[in-house]
Amino acid sequence: INRWDLQKLDPAAKVSPPKNAIIFHMEKTVPVNLRPIVRAGIEEWNKAFDKLGFDNAVEVRQQRDEDTWDPEDVNYNTFRWITAEAGFAMGPSRVNPLTGQILDADIIFDASFLRSWKTSYENFTPSAVAALLDLEQPIPTKGPALFGSRRHHHADCRLNEGMQHQSSLAGAVFAAQGLTAKRGELPDEYLQQALKEVVMHEVGHTLGLRHNFRASAWKTLAEMDDPAKANEPTVGSVMDYLPVNIVPAGTKQPVYYTTTLGPYDHWAIEYGYKTVAGDENAELAKIAMRSGESGLDYSTDEDTETNDPDPLSNRFDLSKDPIAHAQRQMALVNSLLPKLLERTVENGEGYQRARQAFGVLIGEYYKSAQFVARFIGGVMVHRDHKGDNQARPPFKTVDAAQQRAAMKQLAEQAFHAPKYDPASLNSLSSTNWRHWGVPRSSLDRAEYPIHKTISDFQEAILGRTLNHLTLSRIQDGEAKAAAGEDVYTLPEHLKSVIESVFSELTAPPAGEFNNRTPYISSFRRALQRTALKRFADIVAKPRQGQPEDARVLTRMYLNELAAKIDAALGKGDLKLDDYTRAHLTDSRLRIKQVLEAETEDFGKPAGGGGGGFFIFGAEAEPRTRNLEAIAPEQP
Ligand SMILES: [Zn+2]
Ligand SMILES: [Zn+2]
Known part of the structure; x- marks a missing residue:
């Protein structure tokens, strides 16, 4: 602690004014x-x-x-x-x-x-x-x-x-x-x-x-x-x-x-x-x-x-x-x-x-x-x-x-x-002032971007729950617990995230849905896509320090999810809207790509964001079997 030079005027006194207040x-x-x-x-x-x-x-x-x-x-x-x-x-x-x-x-x-x-x-x-x-x-x-x-x-x-x-x-x-x-x-x-x-x-x-x-x-x-x-x-x-x-x-x-x-x-x-x-x-x-x-x-x-x-x-x-x-x-x-x-x-x-x-x-x-x-x-x-x-x-x-x-x-x-x-x-409109002393509005869009706002927030939350540090800490926690102590394990965690994000697939009802009231809502579809990207990274682009068990468990749970998606798409008494059908078909394809893409760098982390490749998104590069062509930078 940095401190002031505060001394009692009368050091012997029980209560004294300071020499210098x-x-x-x-x-x-x-x-x-x-x-x-x-x-x-x-x-x-x-x-x-x-x-x-x-x-x-x-x-x-x-x-x-x-x-x-x-x-x-x-x-x-x-x-x-x-x-x-x-x-x-x-x-x-x-x-x-x-x-x-x-x-x-x-x-x-x-x-x-x-x-x-x-x-x-x-x-x-x-x-x-x-x-x-x-x-x-x-x-x-x-x-x-x-x-x-x-x-x-x-x-x-x-x-x-x-x-x-x-x-x-x-x-x-x-x-x-x-x-x-x-x-x-x-x-x-x-x-x-x-x-x-x-x-x-x-x-x-x-x-x-x-x-x-x-x-x-x-x-x-x-x-x-x-x-x-x-x-x-x-x-x-x-x-x-x-x-x-x-x-x-x-x-x-x-x-x-x-x-x-x-x-x-x-x-x-x-x-x-x-x-x-x-x-x-x-x-x-x-x-x-x-x-x-x-x-x-x-x-x-x-x-x-x-x-x-x-x-x-x-x-x-x-x-x-x-x-x-x-x-x-x-x-x-x-x-x-x-x-x-x-x-x-x-x-x-x-x-x-x-x-x-x-x-x-x-x-x-x-x-x-x-x-x-x-x-x-x-x-x-x-x-x-x-x-x-x-x-x-x-x-x-x-x-x-x-x-x-x-x-x-x-x-x-x-x-x-x-x-x-x-x-x-x-x-929800914004101020239209433009003059000195008023910071320029940084709005990308004048009207309220509801989907983007919610999806960005959820992305940050999924980021926390699925990042390599969280996953390591969960697994380390297992090794630090006393015998017989109740433990939140890595399988329990990964399964909970997948099941809660894709809860619509757990027991799809019978019935008919349309594009105005889709079976899976727009916010939930966005959440599921964000989560799938995260899972894809865990399997195919593991960060340095991510437990290998997280990768193989995620593979297994993605396989199970794929089966659930197949079941929902093939369920005779469930008439899905176009949104949900397209979304699930796409998700199914993405899972297939992830499961096939991964295998070569067996056990080798791709490093903290360097090198590697992107399964989804604009930066996607075709996966190649030529190892030199990948040449991920190792830190
Ligand atoms: Zn402060
Ligand atoms: Zn506090």
Whole structure:
């Protein structure tokens, strides 16, 4: 931890003011009505310093009109306010590299997130969602991503960007629930809590704290929603990225965001700033020993990248049971989408708010599913040391029951489209502004691309469930389990994915279908094609590191699927529509191609995307028996 040189004025006293307090100068740019909230967010940290015997370690001073100091002056820590949609909140803090002493910190606070509407969300694409949350991208990434694809740098704080999204989500939900008097306006309590939470977070960085993305997994939803506990922290640390907690209509709304420091924050400040009289190392070791205790869980940026295995380490997830939270979010979206149009647009207005709300809500639906998908092949990661209080081993495979529950939820919800009113899609138009200061719209298409949106989201989810890392982790989990322990095996997983994606073939009914109401819907046909491409890659273009068993199992299950397709196509009492018949005939042919194509490179992985060939898609090359002609590049 980098830290300020904070010493007691009277080291012997139990409680003493500091020799030099950490003083934040609040610039006069901060709106007058919001100053008390900003002040409260900064001073909140005194609660942690109080416990260590510091009286007023952190001080806030208001800049006056006659003050002449320069905010860039290294002698002043400043809190500056902008609304540039620049999407950042943390300014540089200057640290002595030899000692880790923090010398100066300036918070440049972008308050754009206090507004609920943002024009660029009119094109809230699956890749934008993935970039925002560092989740699996739909492959290949198509179209301009809203946030670029830059990686999270360890010192980077992108909370504001995400909070902008949360405020848009909150605005969309409130509007669609018919809760706000003026549409799109966020209630005062929301604004106050969101602002205080972001201030606490950014000030936490300037005190030396890093992100803690596991902090939101401390409590259950029921504990967070408990009105009797409204003044208690809902999460272990304000250093997480927190989503807005909105409960379904008819339930009493709890706090939207945590309102106070969590146990992890107190603990980290104790470690960094406690005045130690005797053996400092021994005292620090004693503090660190508590790492296994409830509320102190920690994981940071480098544990929370796309391929990381811990399903509880996420940006903007919520609760000890993210599967339950996802269920709640998906139900919320299903309940709101059908009423969206009437509630978000007033007479005399354009329809852009409906478009934003639709995009943000459908994004919420599949974002929730992506968190669920992370449980499959998931591994809980802990940093406890041997002998710590309540120490856990560094790695623990996610329980088989939980992996199964995750798979079941994907099958029942993520592999289907959310409920929406088809006619409302014809009203999802976007803003037509073109002038300076307004980012150029990046819409590929003016009208809403419903099929592409849903299929891209589902592609990202299938990508997570079927990528080589997930498959290896599942199989490794088998070898790491104790004898007799219930295990989610690779065969169970692959079979579950194939059967849920192609569930229409399990027991096809008798009857007649037509092209207007096809037996397999357009969304499901797209899902099945995407899945078949993934399976083809597993069999014929295995990635380095993919278990060989995944390849041979997939072959076997594809054979079984082919038999089911034959049975459905040949079923006398089932009259299929053209769409379904064409789709199944094509799928059947593709499976045949995959099963025949593979065999030569027996046991030899094609390498991470290099060389190889594509069975489907525009890049398809004919399979050749001439090995030199293939010459895959080996890494
Ligand atoms: Zn941050
Ligand atoms: Zn989290």
